Amino acid sequence: MKKKNLSARFIGRFRSIQSVIFATVAILVLSAVVIVTGVSMRFTNTSIFENSSQYTQTIIQQMNQNIDSYIDYMENIAYLISSNEDVQDYLFSDEIDSEGRYRILKQFETILDSRSDIRNVGIISKSGRMLINNGSKSVNHDLDLNTQEWYTQALNSPEGPTLTSSHVQHIISGERPWVITLSRGIRDRSGSGEKEGVFFIDLNYSAISGLCDQSTVGTKGYAFILDAKGNIVYHPQQQQLYNELQTENISLIMDTDDDTVLTGTGNNGKLYSISRSDKTGWTVVDCTNVRELLSKSRQAQSIYVLTAVVLVIVALLFSRFMARSITLPIQKLRDSMKKVQEGDFSVSDVVVDSRNEIGSLTKSFDVMTRRIQELMEQNVHEQEQKRKSELKALQSQINPHFLYNTLDSIIWMAEGKKNEEVVLMTASLARLLRQSISNEDEVVPIANEVEYARGYLTIQKMRYKDKLEFQIEVDPSILHIPLIKLVLQPIIENAIYHGLKYKESKGLLIIKGFPKDGNAVLQVIDDGVGMDEETLAHIYDRHKVNYHSNGVGVYNVQKRLKLYYGEDYGITYESAPGEGTTATITIPGRQED
Structure with missing residues (x-):
């Protein structure tokens, strides 16, 4: 009976959270020592390999991005040169313009002087015309261009520039540099689509090696690059590879879909980390020596075990204190959280x-x-x-813009000594300003907005005289519907600047209003010059239009309409060059306060 009571007391002690925490910490930490000692020896190598692979992947991915950015820059140069008018004239004109030839060579010289990583730059036509560098060096005319990969690929590639692997360039007599060539076919400007010339840039081999030398892991690691066919673009021991003094498992690298590949056995193995570029088709590979990784692994294992032992001792000493300090705060916090859970x-x-x-x-x-x-x-x-x-902020942007344009018209007439028209336009402007600021509400009936538009058109008609006529045809059934202020005026101004201003004959602007499918629709229609697709695409974009297009006004109105009524409402435009423009404003027909 006594033994039973002692057992119950012992078990009862471990029902308290303090005892449970102490016992749990002690058991877990002691178990950790055994597990860490046994398991770490087996898995530390894997951890080191994975961490090294992840680190190397980050480096070579960044290097790949740097190479892509570098090639992008060179492609931009190729595009600018190949589309240059002087280059087109030189390649495709029957007569050679000496001044144009000089400008091309001067441009090539500028590129070579500013970029030490560019060895050669030039253009070659199918007919045999060549301009290389600044024209001072002798061109190797004996070179059969049809045997040069960079030349044939540029002519046969359907789109864009092409990039070769590293090779010896023979285009300049007496020079045999190792380069990587970026070339671009130049199409006949007659529209036939045939490529009649090639622009090329020879990149110094050191340009790529400089990027690769910064990506190595360990003292014996190195990086190299393969093209899409498995040819070596760059290798720090490239000459040794050609002499078969060193080998790389290129077929394994090209065939695998993994980011890392381990080759060899024991300390003589190699860890390849692989990153492929969709842009260039190149494969960047970092080779890490396994012996170096294993030396780091053994150091890590020793530190890990020592740390585990120290943690056991510290955990046993402080587990009791931790249990006591944790219990009370947790209990109080738990009670408060229950109240919050119930909505209090x-x-x-x-x-x-x-x-x-x-x-x-x-x-x-x-x-x-x-x-x-x-x-x-x-x-x-x-x-x-x-x-x-x-x-309010959006609405405040409109008044200064309209006021500027109107005052500009008044100044223009005053300079022409048209005093009666100045007085009449100033009086009309004063009425408009009183109307725009007389009501502090953000919405007004459509009738008010139409009258405001009528006054604005009266001013504009005075300015453009017999070049502008307008009509207002609004269904009375929608005049009472609320509309946010200053919607029609910016659209009308946009119609004048985009369409009617540039029309040689008199222009007509019509404002229509009618109910449709439960909505109220307002249209501003002009028979002006219209807009092309590019202008129409950017009509709402305040960053891509000039001042006189009133892009700020259209953007402003669109923004306010969608902010107030929702994304289903706003402005739509229909236009084509020579066919006029229709701006349609749609708002809800029934609105609740």
């Missing part, structure tokens, strides 16, 4: 005398609950204020 966000000031993570967590919990309660109360009010502020 008034919980605050949970008293926890603790300066560790639990104490910090408790204080953060208090701050969080108070902040949530405040945010819930402020959210609706702030959202409404934000919407109103954005509308």
